[in-house]
Amino acid sequence: EKGGFEHFMLKEIYEQPRSVRDCMRGRIYPIEGKVQLGGIKDYADKLKNVERIVVIACGTSWHAGLVGEYLIEEYARIPVEVEYASEFRYRNPIISEKDIVIAISQSGETADTMAAIELAKERGATIFGICNVVGSSIPRITDAGVYTHAGPEIGVASTKAFTAQVTVLTLMALYMAQQRGTVKQSDLVSMLTELDEIPTLIEQALKSDEKIAEIAEKFKDSSNCLFLGRGSGFPVALEGALKLKEISYIHAEGYPAAEMKHGPIALIDEDMPVVFIATKNSSYEKVISNIQEVKARKGKVIAIVTEGDKTVKEMVDYIIEIPACNEAYLPLLATIPLQLLSYHIAVLRGCNVDQPRNLAKSVTVE
Ligand code: M6R
Numbered sequence: 001e002k003g004g005f006e007h008f009m010l011k012e013i014y015e016q017p018r019s020v021r022d023c024m025r026g027r028i029y030p031i032e033g034k035v036q037l038g039g040i041k042d043y044a045d046k047l048k049n050v051e052r053i054v055v056i057a058c059g060t061s062w063h064a065g066l067v068g069e070y071l072i073e074e075y076a077r078i079p080v081e082v083e084y085a086s087e088f089r090y091r092n093p094i095i096s097e098k099d100i101v102i103a104i105s106q107s108g109e110t111a112d113t114m115a116a117i118e119l120a121k122e123r124g125a126t127i128f129g130i131c132n133v134v135g136s137s138i139p140r141i142t143d144a145g146v147y148t149h150a151g152p153e154i155g156v157a158s159t160k161a162f163t164a165q166v167t168v169l170t171l172m173a174l175y176m177a178q179q180r181g182t183v184k185q186s187d188l189v190s191m192l193t194e195l196d197e198i199p200t201l202i203e204q205a206l207k208s209d210e211k212i213a214e215i216a217e218k219f220k221d222s223s224n225c226l227f228l229g230r231g232s233g234f235p236v237a238l239e240g241a242l243k244l245k246e247i248s249y250i251h252a253e254g255y256p257a258a259e260m261k262h263g264p265i266a267l268i269d270e271d272m273p274v275v276f277i278a279t280k281n282s283s284y285e286k287v288i289s290n291i292q293e294v295k296a297r298k299g300k301v302i303a304i305v306t307e308g309d310k311t312v313k314e315m316v317d318y319i320i321e322i323p324a325c326n327e328a329y330l331p332l333l334a335t336i337p338l339q340l341l342s343y344h345i346a347v348l349r350g351c352n353v354d355q356p357r358n359l360a361k362s363v364t365v366e
Helices: 008-014 016-024 038-049 059-076 111-122 137-141 160-180 185-206 209-219 233-248 257-262 284-296 311-315 327-348
Strands: 053-057 080-084 100-105 126-131 144-147 224-229 251-256 273-277 300-306 318-322
Touching: 008 016, 008 327, 016 160, 016 185, 038 100, 038 126, 038 144, 038 160, 053 059, 053 111, 059 080, 059 100, 059 160, 059 233, 059 327, 100 111, 100 160, 111 126, 111 137, 126 137, 126 160, 137 144, 144 160, 160 185, 160 327, 185 318, 185 327, 209 300, 209 318, 209 327, 224 233, 224 257, 224 284, 233 251, 233 257, 233 273, 233 327, 251 257, 257 284, 273 284, 273 327, 284 300, 284 311, 300 311, 300 327, 318 327
Parallel strands: 053 080, 053 100, 100 126, 126 144, 224 251, 224 273, 273 300, 300 318
Antiparallel strands: none
């Protein structure tokens, strides 16, 4: 059942080239530069004119929502707010029939997310779901939705469900851009052509596994870890930190790299590992100065870099390479090494990777 892997989590990490491919199947047409999302096609007009989108979710699904915010705002130019379902439901949110709410949930059973959906529905909003478990509760109470088609996820730590959620949000952002004319047709063609290649690039990213296992050896006894990134690298940092804390019980924090100097920098010393998302994109130079700030204080730096990068390599203790890609798809690739890093650290610490203490796969109580 684990397909020769020692744990479900590792099997599910390795399934990602296939699960991301399955998620896109029949939905993208690179040559025509077209995205088709049958689940929400009845709302094409509403999407053309909508003034605001609110995303509600918990945990890893909330991180996917943050990536979605970057993508939808960047490409479809629609303002997006991302909220924890547990906060949204208890705070009398301003929401009306003019809004579209996107609820994201792997299990489709999370109690807080369901309650938040009910509240938004009462106030007349249109609700889309992004769920993995077909026929679960959330898809039954939403107006429309898009399944992630990642297949059953058994490990409590979400891995392939996250990348599939991000894939659906990418498709939604490009679909909305197509409806609203905010991205040129020729750009849609090239973006979809590149998106089609992402499963192959994920496969390449998985090849760093052995190297990551060696890096894990060096950090298995740490008691803290910081994850820093900018732009869509920030939700990736949050997700990396959540993975590490839930399965290895090492205290970890994700931060936007620029926020470091507003507090967390006080924590940096020779015992503090800092994981940077330092790939070659629009925030590359800025991230490099943040790395210098950490090195000046003797922090140990592990950097996720673009293949062939020499500048960062010379500055840091360890690098993990991922293939170059369009900035829009960075989270789909940069997340992979972080999943593997937390997996190996947890295994080395003797933790129960698939069923971490105190956690349930779906949180059906509030
Ligand atoms: O099934 P859902 O996506 O609604 O679950 C939300 C969170 O409980 C879930 O993502 C949780 O944070 C995971 N254990 C993260 O790995």
